Amino acid sequence: MVRINRKLEYALMVLKYMSAKAPSELTTAKEVADFIKGPFDTIAKVMQQMVHSELLRSEQGVQGGYFLATNLNKLNLFKLNEVVSGPMELVKCFDEDHHCELSSHCNIQSPLVTLNRKLIDFFQELSISELLRIKSPLSAKSQSVKKEVAG
Amino acid sequence: MVRINRKLEYALMVLKYMSAKAPSELTTAKEVADFIKGPFDTIAKVMQQMVHSELLRSEQGVQGGYFLATNLNKLNLFKLNEVVSGPMELVKCFDEDHHCELSSHCNIQSPLVTLNRKLIDFFQELSISELLRIKSPLSAKSQSVKKEVAG
DNA sequence: GTTAAATACGACATATTTTGTCGTATTTTC
DNA sequence: GAAAATACGACAAAATATGTCGTATTTAAC
Ligand code: FES
Ligand code: FES
Numbered sequence: 001m002v003r004i005n006r007k008l009e010y011a012l013m014v015l016k017y018m019s020a021k022a023p024s025e026l027t028t029a030k031e032v033a034d035f036i037k038g039p040f041d042t043i044a045k046v047m048q049q050m051v052h053s054e055l056l057r058s059e060q061g062v063q064g065g066y067f068l069a070t071n072l073n074k075l076n077l078f079k080l081n082e083v084v085s086g087p088m089e090l091v092k093c094f095d096e097d098h099h100c101e102l103s104s105h106c107n108i109q110s111p112l113v114t115l116n117r118k119l120i121d122f123f124q125e126l127s128i129s130e131l132l133r134i135k136s137p138l139s140a141k142s143q144s145v146k147k148e149v150a151g
Numbered sequence: 152m153v154r155i156n157r158k159l160e161y162a163l164m165v166l167k168y169m170s171a172k173a174p175s176e177l178t179t180a181k182e183v184a185d186f187i188k189g190p191f192d193t194i195a196k197v198m199q200q201m202v203h204s205e206l207l208r209s210e211q212g213v214q215g216g217y218f219l220a221t222n223l224n225k226l227n228l229f230k231l232n233e234v235v236s237g238p239m240e241l242v243k244c245f246d247e248d249h250h251c252e253l254s255s256h257c258n259i260q261s262p263l264v265t266l267n268r269k270l271i272d273f274f275q276e277l278s279i280s281e282l283l284r285i286k287s288p289l290s291a292k293s294q295s296v297k298k299e300v301a302g
Numbered sequence: 303g304t305t306a307a308a309t310a311c312g313a314c315a316t317a318t319t320t321t322g323t324c325g326t327a328t329t330t331t332c
Numbered sequence: 333g334a335a336a337a338t339a340c341g342a343c344a345a346a347a348t349a350t351g352t353c354g355t356a357t358t359t360a361a362c
Contacts (some may be wrong), residue, residue, distance in 0.1 A: 002154065107186070
């Protein structure tokens, strides 16, 4: 099976939620959790992971929170998935720590390499701002630049 | 996470293995299991599922086995995944029996619909014969037709 | 300086999904 | 009738995903 998981959804929800605010405004994990009626702890951890990979930045203490620290035009779904799930191959066989026990007699290795590559490309080409239809100041700017180049 | 699972791999292995034979020759589950050094029962069940969806046909009894019953040019990865995993949405939220408890407050529903659609398209456009680089008589024929149309 | 609200983070617990095994029945050839 | 194969449901085990808890730290407000 091939499915999108919750943590990736939470990450998308967080970005969607935060991108509706002014860039300087802080957002707390509680705020998001309340808004989407989801589990605070899990969502908070996702946001912390996003800080690690510098998608967000955080301020601690009372009145602390998170704010966007990246251009969502340059962020893609592949990257975002890595942020929440850690780096991993999309075809299990090729994952470092997985070690596929069939690999020595496998008759579809090269097809799987191809598939792995195609999946990576697919997710890399999916920009978050496009997917979430975000029109931030930055986003709008980049879009128009893109248009000029394209047209 | 977003990953290809074993059953789909087994199905691909089976098709790869069988497509190397003459169309009339039978292949047993044991034969495939021995060849790839995989678990007989699981592989057998995958082949049985393929019979249900008429990708293969079977003959019972001693000297029984399976043979290809479909044009692999017309088979795509989406369909093959459905055959081994049953019909299901690629974004869990939209799955009939899953019922996403966040859906009433979800702020990314429309993006998820888009993503779901794109994933389906991606897998539907991946033809099995192309992926496995199969050059069966049928396959070769269709390929040349395709070329003529394209060129 | 104490309290409250927030992030930070690891360890654990639970739930779900995936993967494999077993038992048993049926079909067919020898 | 025995052997080799498919057929299939129920179960078991393993892996993964998801959520919870405990505790520490930071900072603003009082
Ligand atoms: S099944 Fe893992 S490498 Fe082919
Ligand atoms: S999280 Fe399920 S519909 Fe949005």
